[in-house]
Every structure is written in C-alpha cells, then in structure tokens.
Amino acid sequence: VLSIATQLARMGIDVDIFTRATRPSQGEIVDVGPHLRVINIIAGPYEGLSKEELPTQLAAFAGGMVQFIKCNELYYDLVHS
Structure with a gap:
C-alpha cells in the first residue's frame, strides 16, 4: 500500500491512507510527505x-471513515482496498 501511495504522491496526486488506530497517542x-x-x-x-477479530470492527471503521470524509468535505476519485 505504501509503495503505491508513495509513487502516486510523487506524481502530485493527493493520497490518504485510512487505517485503524492502534494506540491513543x-x-x-499523520503527514507522511x-x-x-x-x-x-x-x-x-x-x-x-x-487478526480474526478485526472484521468485527469493520462497521465502526467504515463509519469513522465516512465521518472523517464528511467533516473535512473531502471527495475521492479513487478508492483502493
């Protein structure tokens, strides 16, 4: 994921990688570059x-993504999963 994202960013394409937070701090x-x-x-x-329990958090993760996108008035041309 990071390799493709880095290549796109080097071409001037804005890339957001969404991931599940693993610690409160x-x-x-996080700006990578x-x-x-x-x-x-x-x-x-x-x-x-x-790893087997992660799918139980999918609805919360998707909801968090949607909330972030709406609150920041974002629009994505492409989503890769």
Whole structure:
C-alpha cells in the first residue's frame, strides 16, 4: 500500500491512507510527505484484537471513515482496498 501511495504522491496526486488506530497517542492525521498522509480511525479497542477479530470492527471503521470524509468535505476519485 505504501509503495503505491508513495509513487502516486510523487506524481502530485493527493493520497490518504485510512487505517485503524492502534494506540491513543496516535494523531488522527499523520503527514507522511508531500501529498501523502495517514488517517487513523478509532474502531474498537486499541489493543487486544486478534487478526480474526478485526472484521468485527469493520462497521465502526467504515463509519469513522465516512465521518472523517464528511467533516473535512473531502471527495475521492479513487478508492483502493
């Protein structure tokens, strides 16, 4: 994911990578470089989830993404999952 995102950012394309926050001290937005940032979404507990339990947080994660997008009046031309 980071490799593709970095290549797009180098071409001047704004890229947001959404991920689940894993600790309370993470900032909501982390600027990785020009045109590239990571958005940490709170979805479920920060710790203690196994890989098999992550799908149980999908609705909370998707809801957090939608809220972030609406609150920041964003529009995306492409979504890669």
